[in-house]
Amino acid sequence: MSEILRRQIEKITPLTDQEFEYILSHFTLKKFKKHQILIQEGDTVQNDYFVMNGLLKASYLNKEGKEHIMQFAMEDWWITDYQAYFNQTEATFTIDALESTEVLTLSLYNREKLCADMHKIEHFFRKKSNNGYIALQRRILSLLNSNAKERYEQFISQYPTLLQRLPKTLIASYLGVSRETLSRLSV
Amino acid sequence: MSEILRRQIEKITPLTDQEFEYILSHFTLKKFKKHQILIQEGDTVQNDYFVMNGLLKASYLNKEGKEHIMQFAMEDWWITDYQAYFNQTEATFTIDALESTEVLTLSLYNREKLCADMHKIEHFFRKKSNNGYIALQRRILSLLNSNAKERYEQFISQYPTLLQRLPKTLIASYLGVSRETLSRLSV
Known part of the structure; x- marks a missing residue:
């Protein structure tokens, strides 16, 4: 099942079987049940998570108890509190x-070790980070420039699979629109 | 004056004089006058810009003629249309x-060549991209969670130098608040 990680890396750089085995030896398989918490606000953060199957979310709970969603992560996506x-x-x-979700975890120590050992893995993570940066810029532009309807339409076209798997309340929190507004849009 | 670039790289990885000379040979010095346009919407984008002195901005003009600011860049910052x-x-x-601004430009070809030639430069750009990703996540959280007053206060504390050099209208466009709201806050 770790083949999904190999395919992702090989979209950027080819690997021998031996290289992939070496890379994989730096990851640990973990399973989480639905509703289980991987990281709690205030925790120290040991790992980046590569999702093999399932669905995770990273969210911020403000002083008034309102939840803002920074990120979702389904199969083939990475998630953690990066800061x-x-x-x-x-x-x-x-x-x-x-x-319920299965992930491969990568500690910061192992990430830096892999990047130092294998130039091509440093290349892989640089490319992934560049792509992530671009995606966040697009989201900022959408928050600055788009109304609720446009944001929802962008979300549908970017993430059609996620739409099916997420309750509307969470999509509203991700888009920064009210649940009521989203309900009117999504009927 | 290119020492400013060397200092930035050396915060992440040490360089010999020879290595820095080699790196610098991939950059080109360019000067722009105040109000000059480096990239116009619709252009193909050749370069990333490292600012040695001066101040640049990246902005999006929407259909209604409203300007949204994605990024400013002063000395020691990088800017381009990354997508x-x-x-x-x-x-x-x-x-x-x-x-009026002096920059060192880096073409994508030269960036990739440098990263392929020198593992430590790939490391440098990965670290820079990670830091950029974190900064954009913070900005998204601020757009989702903070009101105009909080955004303005975050801006002042993060970028005290920029505050002195920017007209209020541009700060308002960056923060996604109206010019009138910002005026009330900044008296």
Whole structure:
């Protein structure tokens, strides 16, 4: 099942069987039940999570108890609290499982070791980070420029699979629109 | 003056004089006058820009003629239309000079060549991209969760230098608040 990780890396750089085995030896398989919490706000963050199957979300609970969603992650996506992970600070986000989920975890130590050992893995993670940066810029532009209807339409066209698997309340929190507005749009 | 670039790289990885000379040989010095346009929406994007002095902005003009600001860049910052640059597609953003500005330009070809030639430069750009990703996540959370007053206060504390150099209208466009709201906050 780790083949899904290999396919993702090989979209950017080819690997021998031996290289992939070496890479994989730096990851640990973990399983989480639906509703289980992987990271709680305030935790130190040990791992980045590569989702093999299932669905996770990273969210921020504000002082008034309102939840804002930073990120979802389904199969073939990565998720963690990146600020806390990279800077080894306390988590701002809570990460929990929306479905039962299997992940490959990668500690920061192992990530940096892999990147130092294998130039092609450093290349892979640079490319992934560049792509992530572009996606976040698009989301910022959407938050600055698009109304609720446009944001919802962009979400549907970007993530048709997610739409089927997420309750509308969570999509509304991700898009920064009210549940009521989204209901009017999605009938 | 290219020492500013060397210092930035050396915060992440040490360089010999020879290595830095080799790196620098992949950049080209360019000067832009105040108000000059570096990239126009619809252009193909050749370069990433490292600012040595001056001030640039990347903005999006929507159908109604409203300007949204994706990014500013002063000394020691990088700026381009990253989607267009990395994917070699047409620019969505316009980049122009708010002050007379000197930059070092890096083409995508030269960036990839440097990263392939020198593992430590791939490492540098991966780290920069990770930091950029974290900064954009913070900005998204601020757009989702913070009101105009909080956004303005975050901006002041993050970018005290920029505050002095930017007209309020541009700060308002960056924060996604109205000019009138910002005026009330900044008196």
